[in-house]
Amino acid sequence: xxxxxxxxxxxxxxxxxxxxxxxxxxxxxxxxxxxxxxxxxxxxxxxxxxxxxxxxxxxxxxxxxxxxxxxxxxxxxxxxxxxxxxxxxxxxxxxxxxxxxxxxxxxxxxxxxxxxxxxxxxxxxxxxxxxxxxxxxxxxxxxxxxxxxxxxxxxxxxxxxxxxxxxxxxxxxxxxxxxxxxx
Amino acid sequence: xxxxxxxxxxxxxxxxxxxxxxxxxxxxxxxxxxxxxxxxxxxxxxxxxxxxxxxxxxxxxxxxxxxxxxxxxxxxxxxxxxxxxxxxxxxxxxxxxxxxxxxxxxxxxxxxxxxxxxxxxxxxxxxxxxxxxxxxxxxxxxxxxxxxxxxxxxxxxxxxxxxxxxxxxxxxxxxxxxxxxxx
DNA sequence: GTCTATATGCCGATAGAC
DNA sequence: GTCTATCGGCATATAGAC
Numbered sequence: 001x002x003x004x005x006x007x008x009x010x011x012x013x014x015x016x017x018x019x020x021x022x023x024x025x026x027x028x029x030x031x032x033x034x035x036x037x038x039x040x041x042x043x044x045x046x047x048x049x050x051x052x053x054x055x056x057x058x059x060x061x062x063x064x065x066x067x068x069x070x071x072x073x074x075x076x077x078x079x080x081x082x083x084x085x086x087x088x089x090x091x092x093x094x095x096x097x098x099x100x101x102x103x104x105x106x107x108x109x110x111x112x113x114x115x116x117x118x119x120x121x122x123x124x125x126x127x128x129x130x131x132x133x134x135x136x137x138x139x140x141x142x143x144x145x146x147x148x149x150x151x152x153x154x155x156x157x158x159x160x161x162x163x164x165x166x167x168x169x170x171x172x173x174x175x176x177x178x179x180x181x182x183x
Numbered sequence: 184x185x186x187x188x189x190x191x192x193x194x195x196x197x198x199x200x201x202x203x204x205x206x207x208x209x210x211x212x213x214x215x216x217x218x219x220x221x222x223x224x225x226x227x228x229x230x231x232x233x234x235x236x237x238x239x240x241x242x243x244x245x246x247x248x249x250x251x252x253x254x255x256x257x258x259x260x261x262x263x264x265x266x267x268x269x270x271x272x273x274x275x276x277x278x279x280x281x282x283x284x285x286x287x288x289x290x291x292x293x294x295x296x297x298x299x300x301x302x303x304x305x306x307x308x309x310x311x312x313x314x315x316x317x318x319x320x321x322x323x324x325x326x327x328x329x330x331x332x333x334x335x336x337x338x339x340x341x342x343x344x345x346x347x348x349x350x351x352x353x354x355x356x357x358x359x360x361x362x363x364x365x366x
Numbered sequence: 367g368t369c370t371a372t373a374t375g376c377c378g379a380t381a382g383a384c
Numbered sequence: 385g386t387c388t389a390t391c392g393g394c395a396t397a398t399a400g401a402c
Contacts, residue, residue, distance in 0.1 A: 008385075027297055029212035032377060044378090046386045054378065109339075110293045112346040114210055120348035127347060143352075145359035149336065152360055156292075156339015163295040164310060165303035169326075176328035177335055191367075215395065228398090229368045237396070 012050045015040045019057055020065030024102045027111050028058055055115060059122040065104040066126040070133070072101035083134050083150055087181040090154050091174045096161040105130060106158040127151070153177040195233045198223045202240055203248030207285045210294050211241055238298060242305040248287040249309040253316070255284035266317050266333055270364040273337050274357045279344040288313060289341040310334070336360040 018039035022031045033047050033054055051057045077085050095101065105127055112123045132138070134154075135147045157177030161170040201222035205214045216230050216237055234240045260268050278284065288310055295306045315321075317337075318330045340360030344353040 004385095011385085027293070030297055033379090034377080042385095043387060045380090045388070048379075049385055107293055107296075109342050109346050110210070110290055113290075114213055117348065120346070123346060124348045124352070127343070128352070143355065145355070145362055148356050148359035149363040152336055152340045152343060152356065152363075153332065156343060157335045159292050159342065160310070160335060160339060163292050163303070163306060165300065165307045169307070169311070172326065172328070173331050173335065176331035179328055180332040187367095194367085216397090217395085225367095226369060227396090228370070231397075232367055 008050075011040075011042070015042070015047075015050060015057075016061055016064040017068075019061035020068060020104070021102070023058060023061050024065045024069075024104045024107050025098065027108065028115065033057075055119060058115065059118045062104050062108065062119065062122045063126060065102070066129075069101050069103045070130070073103075074133075080136060084182050086134065087150075087154060087178050091157060091161075091178045093171060093174060095158060096170055096174060103155070103158065106155045107162065109155065109159050127155075130155075150181050153180050191233075194223075194225075194229075198225070198230075198233060198240075199244055199247040200251075202244035203251060203287070204285070206241060206244050207248045207252075207287045207290050208281065210291065211298065216240075238302060241298065242301045245287050245291065245302070245305045246309060248285070249312075252284050252286045253313070256286075257316075263319060267365050269317065270333075270337060270361050274340060274344075274361045276354060276357060278341060279353055279357060286338070286341065289338045290345065292338065292342050310338075313338075333364050336363050 015036060019031075019036045022036055022039060034044050036057070037044050037047055047057075051060075073086065073089055074081060077089070090103070092099075095103070105123070108123070112120055128143075131143050131147055131151045134150050135143060154177065157173055161173040164170050164173070198219060202214075202219045205219055205222060217227050219240070220227050220230055230240075234243075256269065256272055257264060260272070273286070275282075278286070288306070291306070295303055311326075314326050314330055314334045317333050318326060337360065340356055344356040347353050347356070
């Protein structure tokens with residue numbers, strides 16, 4: 001079973017990529033399995049050959065979207081980027097509007113509590129990973145209060161800047177949070 | 184039209200109260216008009232005598248829930264409470280779990296971007312009101328960066344603490360944000 | 367204004383042909 | 385593995401009796 005299973009993995013990856021972007025942009029309920037499969041160039045019937053349920057897809061898609069967002073975020077930065085450098089990119093105005101590199105941590109934050117443990121576990125793991133990136137990938141097990149505050153200023157700040165219907169306030173929120181991470 | 188219209192207003196208030204609590208706890212999509220009307224002791228058919236659509240109900244319910252949460256939050260505090268005092272109550276562990284006084288600003292933050300302008304306007308207005316409370320109800324028109332950071336630490340911190348599936352991390356987030364507001 | 371009944375549409379999941 | 389077709393359920397919104 002050489003190519004066959006490899007081709008299946010590629011198909012699954014295509015579904016996950018489409019799902020990651022759709023879910024991050026629109027949330028769980030506004031995206032149907034039809035939407036995801038159509039975006040992946042397939043039809044609904046093929047879905048259950050790869051995933052057991054929509055919720056299972058969601059959990060995996062969050063991880064996929066987070067990896068993608070993380071790569072796009074850190075790509076132009078140094079190998080051990082400062083929190084300032086991360087914040088400057090993470091809190092840029094394009095991200096609050098519907099930029100290309102949407103962060104599922106910020107855009108799905110309040111959606112997670114409504115889902116099952118599988119989804120919540122995935123989100124929690126990804127959030128911890130981002131916190132460790134902010135902490136400079138130290139080997140320390142504990143996350144410092146300062147790192148957690150920076151995490152909240154980034155993720156929470158981006159989420160609120162996106163929610164708000166007032167561009168000026170949105171910009172002020174991003175600026176204030178960026179400044180707070182630096183200080 | 185003395186009592187009649189007054190009785191209608193009371194009925195509408197009962198619907199809004201039920202909707203505010205249900206929406207804040209479960210989000211827009213997981214609450215049906217049936218659920219709201221049943222919680223208000225009515226049936227579905229009566230709904231459209233009071234509201235034009237589910238979205239219109241949502242916008243008004245956010246304001247209702249915010250007023251209720253605000254009253255419960257500030258009730259035992261002094262007339263001009265410090266941000267520290269507000270934060271200590273706002274970021275208490277019961278709120279991150281499903282306490283009684285749920286804050287729609289935190290619990291619905293990422294839900295808002297998917298709705299129409301009516302809803303987003305309501306959310307934005309309520310968020311600005313909370314920011315002004317943090318600023319001590321000054322007459323200043325502008326919100327300072329520090330106030331906005333405190334706002335993000337409170338609302339964003341509570342949202343993330345609720346999302347996460349790890350009680351220890353949840354507690355650390357609340358503590359770190361409370362400490363950050365004070366400092 | 368409130369009720370019951372219904373029109374209409376969408377979604378998740380399954381069955382069976384190829 | 386992927387397709388088409390369909391089951392069963394639930395949602396918003398409307399119509400008409402009282």
